[in-house]
Each structure stands twice: as structure tokens, then as C-alpha cells.
Amino acid sequence: MTEAKEKSTLHVKDHDVVVPGEVLAEGMEYLPSQGTYRKEDKIYANQTGLLILEGKVLKTIPLASVYLPKKYDVIIGKVIDILMTGWRLDTNSPYSAVLPLKDATFDYIKKGTDLTAYFNLDEYVVCKIFQVTSQNLVDVSMKGPGLRKLQGGRIIKVNAAKVPRLIGKRGSMVMMIKSATDIQLIVGQNGLVWLNGEPEKEMLAIEAIRKIEREAHVPGLTERMKKWLEQKTGKKIEIQEMPEEESYDHRPSRYNGPRRDGPRHGGQHEPRRDGRPRRNSPFRGSRR
Amino acid sequence: MAYKKRHDGRKPTETRTITAKAGIIPKADGSGYFKIGNTEAFAAVYGPHELHPRNKQNPKQGLLRCTYNMMPFSGQGNRVRPGPSRRSKEISMVMEKALTPVADLSECPNAVVDVFVELPQTDAGSRCAAISAASIAMADAGIRMRDMVAAVAVGMVDGLAVVDLDYEEEAWKEGDVADIPVAMIPSTDEITLLQMDGRLSKEELAKALEQSLPTFQQIAEAQRNAIKQRYADAAKSIKE
Amino acid sequence: MDNALKEHINQALQKGIRLDGRKLDEFRPVTIETGTLSTAEGSAHITCGATDVMVGIKFELGTPYSDRPDEGALMVNAELRPMSNPKFELGPPKIDSIEASRVIDRSIRESKTIDEKSLCLKVGEKVWKVNVDVCPLNHDGNLIDIGGLGAIAALKTARFPKLVDDQPDYHQLTKDGLKLSCIPIPVTVVKIGKNFLIDPTWDEMSVADARLTVTSLEDGKLCAMQKGGDAPLTIEEIDSMVDLAVKTAKELRKKLK
Numbered sequence: 141m142t143e144a145k146e147k148s149t150l151h152v153k154d155h156d157v158v159v160p161g162e163v164l165a166e167g168m169e170y171l172p173s174q175g176t177y178r179k180e181d182k183i184y185a186n187q188t189g190l191l192i193l194e195g196k197v198l199k200t201i202p203l204a205s206v207y208l209p210k211k212y213d214v215i216i217g218k219v220i221d222i223l224m225t226g227w228r229l230d231t232n233s234p235y236s237a238v239l240p241l242k243d244a245t246f247d248y249i250k251k252g253t254d255l256t257a258y259f260n261l262d263e264y265v266v267c268k269i270f271q272v273t274s275q276n277l278v279d280v281s282m283k284g285p286g287l288r289k290l291q292g293g294r295i296i297k298v299n300a301a302k303v304p305r306l307i308g309k310r311g312s313m314v315m316m317i318k319s320a321t322d323i324q325l326i327v328g329q330n331g332l333v334w335l336n337g338e339p340e341k342e343m344l345a346i347e348a349i350r351k352i353e354r355e356a357h358v359p360g361l362t363e364r365m366k367k368w369l370e371q372k373t374g375k376k377i378e379i380q381e382m383p384e385e386e387s388y389d390h391r392p393s394r395y396n397g398p399r400r401d402g403p404r405h406g407g408q409h410e411p412r413r414d415g416r417p418r419r420n421s422p423f424r425g426s427r428r
Numbered sequence: 429m430a431y432k433k434r435h436d437g438r439k440p441t442e443t444r445t446i447t448a449k450a451g452i453i454p455k456a457d458g459s460g461y462f463k464i465g466n467t468e469a470f471a472a473v474y475g476p477h478e479l480h481p482r483n484k485q486n487p488k489q490g491l492l493r494c495t496y497n498m499m500p501f502s503g504q505g506n507r508v509r510p511g512p513s514r515r516s517k518e519i520s521m522v523m524e525k526a527l528t529p530v531a532d533l534s535e536c537p538n539a540v541v542d543v544f545v546e547l548p549q550t551d552a553g554s555r556c557a558a559i560s561a562a563s564i565a566m567a568d569a570g571i572r573m574r575d576m577v578a579a580v581a582v583g584m585v586d587g588l589a590v591v592d593l594d595y596e597e598e599a600w601k602e603g604d605v606a607d608i609p610v611a612m613i614p615s616t617d618e619i620t621l622l623q624m625d626g627r628l629s630k631e632e633l634a635k636a637l638e639q640s641l642p643t644f645q646q647i648a649e650a651q652r653n654a655i656k657q658r659y660a661d662a663a664k665s666i667k668e
Numbered sequence: 669m670d671n672a673l674k675e676h677i678n679q680a681l682q683k684g685i686r687l688d689g690r691k692l693d694e695f696r697p698v699t700i701e702t703g704t705l706s707t708a709e710g711s712a713h714i715t716c717g718a719t720d721v722m723v724g725i726k727f728e729l730g731t732p733y734s735d736r737p738d739e740g741a742l743m744v745n746a747e748l749r750p751m752s753n754p755k756f757e758l759g760p761p762k763i764d765s766i767e768a769s770r771v772i773d774r775s776i777r778e779s780k781t782i783d784e785k786s787l788c789l790k791v792g793e794k795v796w797k798v799n800v801d802v803c804p805l806n807h808d809g810n811l812i813d814i815g816g817l818g819a820i821a822a823l824k825t826a827r828f829p830k831l832v833d834d835q836p837d838y839h840q841l842t843k844d845g846l847k848l849s850c851i852p853i854p855v856t857v858v859k860i861g862k863n864f865l866i867d868p869t870w871d872e873m874s875v876a877d878a879r880l881t882v883t884s885l886e887d888g889k890l891c892a893m894q895k896g897g898d899a900p901l902t903i904e905e906i907d908s909m910v911d912l913a914v915k916t917a918k919e920l921r922k923k924l925k
Contacts, residue, residue, distance in 0.1 A: 157659040159652045160530075160567050161575030161615050177574065184615060186532065186574050188567050188655055203659065204458060204570030206476050208535060234476045234490070234539030262670060275487065276537060294676040294687075301570060339680035343689055358663045453806045454718050455753050466706040470805055472751040495758060497749065500801040501708035501724025505838050507799050510747055511760070544751035546803065548722045549707040 147181075154193040157203065157357055158185040164198050175200030190357050203357055207233045207300035207330040209278045213269045214287070216295065216328035217280065219259050227259050229267070232297065232330045235276040239267060243281035264290040264334065266326055293324065293336030296346060298353055300331040305356040306349060310381035313352065313362065320369040320377055321345045344372055430603050431586035435596055441639050443580065443592040446647065448560070448654035450568040458569020460654065462561035464580070465594055466551035471561035472544045473569040476533065479540035490533030491540045494523040496558050502549045504595050519555045526559050526579065526611040526621035532572040541571060552595045552607075553581040559611050559621065564651050568658070577620060578647035579611035582640040584628045589636045591643050604628065608636060614648035617641065674860070674875035681863045688717075688869065693912060695867040698923050700818070702825040709841060710826025714818035716867065718808035720752075723818035724801050725826040729836055732788065732795040740787020740795040744773035746802040746815055753807040753870070771894045772802065772816045772854065775883035779852035779891040782823070786847070796828070798846070809870040812881055813920075816854040821924055824848055851924060852891055853917035854883040857909040859901065864909055866916050880906065882913035886921065890914075 148167025152158060164176060165183045172178045175187045176198045185191070189200030209215070209231055217229030217237055226240040241249050244258060259265060266287050267280040282288065298306060306327055307314050318325050321344050323337025333349065335342050348369060355361055366377050434440065444465030453459035456472035463469070476490045484491065496519040498508050523545070533541065543565060545558040556579035563576035582591050586603025598607050606626030612619050628636070680687055690696070696717030705711035710725030732739060746768040750756045761769075776782065787796040800823065802815035828844045829836040858868045858876035865872060873879075878897035884890050890910065895901065901909070 157656050159576070159655045160573045161613075161648065162652055163615075179615070182615075184574065187572050188570055202570050204568065206457065206536070206570070234478050234536055236478070262672075264672070290672075292672065292675065294673055299570075339676075339683055339685060339687075343685075343687065354662045355666060357659055358666055364666070453720075453751065455806050455808065456751070470751065474750070474754050495750070497751075499722065499724060499803045500745065500799065501705060501711065501726050504707060507726035507728060507801075510745060510801070512758075542750070544749065546749065546751050546805070548711075548724070548803070549705045551706065 150193075152191050154191060155357075155359060156191045157188075158191045158200060159188050160184075160186055164191065169196060171197045173197045173199035175202065202301040204299050205301040207231070209233055209235055209237065209269055209272050209276065210329070211269055211272050213329035215267060215269065215280070215330040216264055216290070216326065216332035216334055217267055217330075218295075218332075219261050219263050219265070222255050222261065227255065229265070229280065231278065232300075232328075232332050235278050237267075237269065237278035237280045239265070239280050239282065243270070243279070243283055246283060259289060264295055264332075266290065266328070266334075290326070290334050293334050294342070296333050296335070296349070298327075298331050298333055298349060300329075302353045302356050303327060303329055303331060305361065306333070306352055308362065312379050312381050313365065315380055316362075316365060316369060316377055317345050317348050320348075320373050320375060347372075431588045431600070434585075434588075434590065436594070438592075440588055441591045441643065443643060443646070444594065446650050448564060448650040449657070450564050450654040451658040456565070456569070458565045458567070458571070460561045460564025460566075460568055460651075462557045462564065462651075464553060464557050464560075464592065466549055467547070467553050467557045468549050469545055469547050469554070469557040469561040471558065471565035473541060473562075473565040473571065474544070475541040475569075476536040476539035476571075477542070479538060484540075485538040487537050488534070490536040490538070492524055492528045492531055492533065492543065493540050494520045494527065494543045494545065494562065496520045496523055496545050496555065497547070498550060498554070499546055499548050502547050504551065519558070522621055522623065523555065523559055523562060527562060527566065527577055529618070529620050530563075530573045530575050530577055530613055531566065532574065535572070541566070541569075552593055552598045553609070555621075556580050556609050556611065560647055560651060564654050567651075567655055575613050575615045576648060576651045577611050578614050578644040578651065579609065579621060580640065580643050580647060581607055581609045582636045582643075583608045583624075583626065584632050584636055589632065589639055591640045606632070606636070608633070610637065610640065612644045614644050617644075670875065673871060677872065677875055678861045678863075681860060681865075686865065687871065690867075692863055692865045693916070695916065695920070698814075698817070698920070700821050700923055702821050707838075708822075709829060709838070710822040710824075710845075712818040712822035712825070714814055714821065716810065716814045717869070718806055719810060719814050720804065720806040721811070721814050721818050722803045722805060723815065723822045724803070725822050726799040726801070727826075727828055727836065728797040728799060729789075729794060729834075730797045731793065732791075736784075737792040738788045739784040741797045742773070742777055742782060742784070742800070743797065744776065744800045744802070744819065745769050746772060746811065748804065748807065748811075752804040756807075767894075767896070768802070768812050768815065771812050771881055771892070772800075772819055774892040774894075775816050775852050775854045776800070776819060776823070779850055779883065779885060781820075781848045781850045781852055782846055783849065794834075798823075798826075807870065809868050809873050810856060813854055813856050813867065816852075816883070817920060817923070820848070820851055820853070824924065850885045851921055852883050852885055853920050854881050854892070855913035855916045855920070856881040857912050859897070859899065859905065859909070864905075864912055866912060880909045880913070882910050882917075884914045884917045886918075888914050 148169035221228035449461040559579040606628035611621030708724035830840040877899035883892040
């Protein structure tokens with residue numbers, strides 16, 4: 141056992157750019173995780189990404205990827221079809237989403253209403269994914285804070301893998317760009333970004349966004365962007381986090397993974413397999 | 429052995445000069461470039477995206493679709509008429525077979541990853557250059573793949589086992605020629621493309637394949653460096 | 669057409685700038701490299717901003733057209749293939765690619781820069797056919813201008829293959845090339861709202877109301893025109909657009925020196 145440990149070697153450093161098929165480590169001491177896999181005694185990368193070394197665990201953060209719809213993501217979708225029961229949206233992924241009538245607005249929509257009055261073809265909306273089936277059928281909703289149709293402005297695309305860096309820790313990167321350029325800015329998890337403001341300010345914001353995309357893998361990005369924005373605007377920029385009201389992180393506060401469809405606890409537990417009744421259960425009876 | 433020295437002075441296991449790049453087609457989701465001697469291939473990946481028609485969709489995993497195309501001025505002789513030919517369709521298909529084994533498209537069922545390869549000039553080994561460029565493009569696009577695929581044409585020219593035949597060697601009139609395009613997964617030595625034109629014995633085939641093994645590692649390193657260089661360039665431009 | 673994008677581009681144009689920061693009469697930086705392809709008798713690799721195009725010249729021996737037995741032929745083909753832009757599909761050439769081919773073709777042909785009679789080897793029997801193929805690697809707008817400029821650069825540096833037993837040996841190029849008597853340069857001017865722009869990007873082309881491609885020569889003479897887009901143009905507008913095109917062509921011509 142100790143012999144195997146002695147033979148373990150790491151071929152890469154933390155924050156190295158790694159590519160598929162690259163040998164990251166040899167020996168049994170290291171463990172593969174997201175973006176890496178083990179074959180015999182070697183660990184390889186299986187996606188182009190930034191290597192993150194967490195103790196003995198090797199994982200990668202992808203540097204490029206196509207967006208795949210995920211539950212709870214807030215995305216910017218484009219209306220591509222008007223259905224009987226709602227609208228179909230392009231999500232900038234291989235899977236289109238459906239916005240059902242009942243989830244479009246808090247208003248009551250009468251049957252037979254012209255749906256284009258609400259959302260028309262080629263219009264963009266900020267919406268939240270509330271369901272993704274195993275066959276990747278996607279349902280979205282617009283009932284929620286900050287979810288709305290986008291008027292004016294323009295849309296650009298960024299690589300979905302760069303979205304976390306573009307948003308920053310608790311929205312700090314997005315806030316920095318907004319305060320430096322005084323424009324409205326919404327970043328969809330699916331890589332679509334909406335900007336609205338003075339043309340020169342918008343161009344500066346886009347330059348900033350492209351810079352973040354290009355340099356996402358080089359450490360010290362936040363400081364660099366702060367200096368760059370200060371230099372370009374002559375304003376003093378502070379790194380601050382996004383206020384709760386503007387945050388798009390609508391995940392339930394105790395997020396324990398994808399919500400399984402089933403009764404919430406407040407109902408009865410299933411009886412024990414052997415039929416004995418449950419006693420001393422905190423969930424006995426209904427919640428008050 | 430009538431062909432003792434290669435006509436351009438290369439050693440039998442020496443390839444022509446290789447240049448590999450990534451990210452050179454901004455409109456694409458990922459792109460790669462592979463040049464070996466005067467054979468040059470540009471590859472662009474779009475996807476995964478929606479696949480039409482519906483009946484081609486695979487509900488278990490995404491599909492990989494390759495299109496190989498020679499630009500009209502890329503042939504060694506006459507102009508190549510634009511449009512798909514039987515040859516280009518066959519090459520597109522063997523490219524798919526060469527690249528599919530490494531790709532993991534299980535997370536995008538019903539979708540398709542399109543790989544387009546265009547060649548502005550060719551001097552033999554074009555399908556191999558196409559596969560090498562396509563691998564770079566796929567990795568550049570962030571496609572999940574356990575390794576990139578390296579490809580080169582190996583063979584025999586008048587009794588001499590060689591690696592990376594050029595057009596002159598392929599067309600050698602003074603003796604038997606065997607042209608064997610091979611694609612290999614470098615981390616496992618598994619072969620995903622194998623074709624042959626010519627005449628040679630089983631022993632000669634074994635020798636040709638055996639001596640070419642280090643070449644696939646060489647190509648794989650060039651492919652990996654192409655992607656790393658793309659990111660290193662961005663880091664370098666910050667320091668300046 | 670993306671109305672939001674169009675609104676946006678218009679707003680920026682009111683302030684005299686475009687979404688990439690250029691002025692309305694500013695061309696993106698152009699780079700031209702010739703003779704880069706070993707398999708073509710003439711070639712040019714031309715970039716203009718993000719638009720990246722390969723142009724290749726192939727000479728073929730063929731029989732002349734029956735109504736012009738003492739003339740060779742020029743053929744231009746521009747392919748819009750899906751590698752260069754996600755909006756293109758595989759299949760036979762669509763109208764965009766046909767239009768681009770024919771406009772670049774007429775730009776060269778109507779300037780009479782190539783003396784087609786000089787391509788004749790034997791009257792009625794054997795002539796040179798000059799094939800110009802324009803292949804974009806990355807298409808971010810303005811293919812006609814960039815393809816046209818690349819075509820001239822490639823034609824200027826093309827060399828005839830040696831004739832061996834009356835057949836061209838493409839592995840041996842002679843020192844003889846095409847003598848171009850003038851340099852025609854196509855320039856496309858687009859109209860967005862009330863503004864005229866040159867060198868449109870892909871986005872700008874997608875929201876243009878109308879466009880006018882004007883091919884001009886060194887002395888300012890026009891040799892080919894093509895109007896595109898759904899909106900009509902007044903005579904005054906055409907006048908302004910022609911002036912802008914001729915002025916721009918003079919600048920672009922310097923890149924070929």
C-alpha cells in the first residue's frame with residue numbers, strides 16, 4: 141500500500157489548462173472527479189478546462205461548453221414559436237423550452253387571446269427553468285422577481301462555461317461592470333447577455349465581457365477587471381456583491397440537490413415495511 | 429529495396445513539418461487547424477445543437493456528424509468540382525467512425541455535434557489531417573472526450589516502411605506502394621481508422637504500424653499544445 | 669430580421685458610431701497574403717476584421733464557347749459553406765452564394781482587366797479557362813468586397829502551368845501570369861435608416877434596408893453595380909453611395925501594391 145503511495149506523481153499544477161487525454165497524475169493516491177477519469181493507474185482529463193486540485197482530488201472547470209438546461213437556472217430565451225398553450229423559446233442549447241400560459245404572467249389569460257400581445261416572435265424574455273425531464277424537455281416560468289420581457293437593448297452571446305466568471309462571486313463581477321458603465325445588464329445562465337444603455341458605454345461593457353471571456357483562466361481576474369474599468373472610465377470602482385433583490389439565485393435556501401417529486405414532509409411517512417406504526421416521529425400528523 | 433532514401437531526405441519515421449492551432453474560426457463553437465507538409469485542414473465544430481430531421485435523433489446520446497470538403501483549388505492536379513463527391517462522403521463517414529469512440533455525448537440526447545472540415549491545399553494524408561484538425565476543434569469546443577484522436581498515413585514505398593507519405597510517394601511508379609491512413613487514440617493505442625490502398629504482406633503491415641507508434645504521440649502532443657497555446661497567448665497578452 | 673438589434677444599431681448610428689466602434693466610412697483592418705497555396709496556380713489569403721477568406725486560381729484547358737471561338741473564359745465561384753458561419757447549410761449553392769459569385773465575376777469581367785483573347789491557344793479548339801474560387805473560413809460580413817479584393821490579389825500573382833504534351837503539368841509553373849490591365853475593386857455600401865456604411869459586419873448586413881455594390885477602376889470609372897435589399901433607393905442616395913464606394917476603392921487599391 142505504501143509502495144503505491146510512493147509511486148504517485150502529479151504531472152500538472154493547480155490552475156493549469158488541461159486538455160482531453162492529458163495525463164494529470166499517476167498512481168493510486170489521487171482521485172478523479174468532474175472532468176477527469178481514471179484508467180488503470182493514470183488519471184486523465186476528459187474536457188478542456190482549468191485544473192483544480194482540492195487535496196488529492198483532481199477536477200476541471202470547463203473553459204468552453206454548450207449550455208445544457210438545468211433546473212432553477214435563470215436564462216434569457218428567445219420566442220421562436222407561438223403555441224396553443226404558450227410559447228416555445230430558443231434557449232441557446234440543443235433543447236427548446238416551453239413557457240406555458242399559466243406560468244407566463246400573474247394576469248389571467250383568457251382562452252383565445254392573441255398570445256403575441258404578451259410575447260411575440262423574436263422577443264427575448266428572462267425566465268426561470270422549473271423542470272427538465274430525462275428527455276430534456278424544458279419548462280420555464282416567468283412568475284418571479286426580476287423575470288420579465290426585455291425591451292430594447294441588445295443581446296450578445298458568451299460561452300456558457302464563462303458565465304460563472306462573468307457573474308462573479310455573489311454577482312460582484314456583473315455589479316462592477318454595471319456600476320462602471322451605468323448600463324442595464326442581465327446575464328443568463330445559458331450564455332445570453334442583455335445590455336441596455338448609451339452606445340459607447342455598451343461597447344465598453346462588451347469589451348469588458350470579451351476580456352473576461354478571454355482571461356477567465358488567468359488568476360487575479362477580478363483585480364485586473366477593476367483596474368481596467370477604472371482606467372477606461374476614470375471612475376473609482378468598488379468590488380461589491382449583488383443585493384439580494386437583484387440576485388437571480390432563486391434556488392431554495394437549503395438547496396440539497398434537485399427536488400424530487402413527492403410529498404413534502406408535512407404529510408405522513410410511508411408505513412414501515414413490516415407494518416409497524418411509527419412512533420415518536422417529528423412529522424407525525426400534519427404540520428401546523 | 430529500391431527506395432532506400434526518401435525523395436525529400438526524410439527519415440522513414442519522420443513526418444513533414446506539423447503546425448497545429450486552435451480557436452482560429454471565431455464564429456464556430458470550437459475550431460482547429462492542422463497542417464502537415466503541404467496538406468492543410470481547417471475544422472469547425474458547431475454544437476451540440478438541435479438535430480433535424482427528427483427521425484435521425486438518438487434518444488440515448490448525441491450524434492457526431494462530420495463533413496469533409498476539399499476546396500476546389502486544393503487538389504494536386506485539376507480543379508476539384510465543388511460539391512459532395514462519393515469520395516468526400518466516404519471520408520466524412522470514416523471520420524465520424526474515427527472520432528465517435530472518444531466522444532461522450534450522453535448528456536445531450538437527440539442533439540448533434542457538427543464537425544466541418546475544409547482543406548485549402550492537399551499533398552496526401554488529407555483525411556488524416558482532417559481527423560487531427562477535427563479532434564482539436566472538438567476539444568476546443570469543450571466536447572467531453574476521453575482523448576483526442578491522432579491520425580497519419582503510414583505505409584510502404586517500394587519495400588521501405590515509411591510514415592507520412594506525401595503525394596509523390598503515394599504516386600510512386602517504380603515499385604509497390606501501400607498507403608495506409610491510420611487514426612489512433614494516443615492514450616490507449618486503439619485504432620479507430622484503418623484503410624489501405626496497395627499491395628503488401630502481413631509482415632510489412634505489422635512493421636509499418638509498429639514503427640509509426642511514436643508518431644501518434646508526437647501528433648497528440650502537437651494537438652494538445654495547440655489548445656494550450658490558445659490560452660497561453662491570452663495569458664501572455666495580459667503581461668504585456 | 670432582429671428588430672431589437674436594428675433599433676440598437678440605429679441608435680448608435682445617430683451618434684455617428686457603429687457597434688464595433690468604427691466610423692461609418694471606416695473599413696476593418698485588411699491583411700493580404702498571396703501565393704500561400706501549393707496546389708493553386710494563384711492564391712490569396714485575405715482577412716478583414718474577423719472575416720477570413722481563401723481565394724484560389726486554377727487554370728484549366730478547355731474548348732471555347734461556340735460564339736466566342738478566340739476567347740478564353742473566366743469563372744468565379746463563391747461558396748458559403750457551414751464551416752464559416754452557423755447560418756449556412758450544406759447543399760447546393762443558395763441564392764446568397766450565387767449572387768456573391770456573379771457580382772464578383774462581373775466586377776472582374778466587365779472591367780476587361782483580363783484580355784480574354786490572350787487566353788486563346790488555338791482558335792476554336794483550345795483556350796485557358798480561369799477559375800476563381802472564393803472560400804470563406806470565417807464569415808463576418810462583406811464577402812463580396814473581401815472576396816473581390818482577394819480575387820484580384822490572387823489573379824495578379826497567378827502563374828500559368830507549363831504545357832507538357834499539350835496538357836498542363838500543375839507541378840511546373842511558368843513565369844507567365846495574367847496581365848491585368850486595370851484593378852477593379854467592388855465596394856458594398858449599406859443603408860441602415862438614413863445612414864450609409866461601408867464594410868458591414870454580419871450583424872449590420874442582417875439589418876440593412878438596402879445595399880449597393882459598386883465596382884470602380886483607378887480613374888473612378890464604374891464597371892459593375894448591384895443593388896440588393898428590400899428598400900428602394902433615391903437617385904441622390906445612389907449618388908452618395910457611388911461616391912463613397914469610389915473613394916473607398918481608392919484606399920483599398922493601395923493594399924494591393
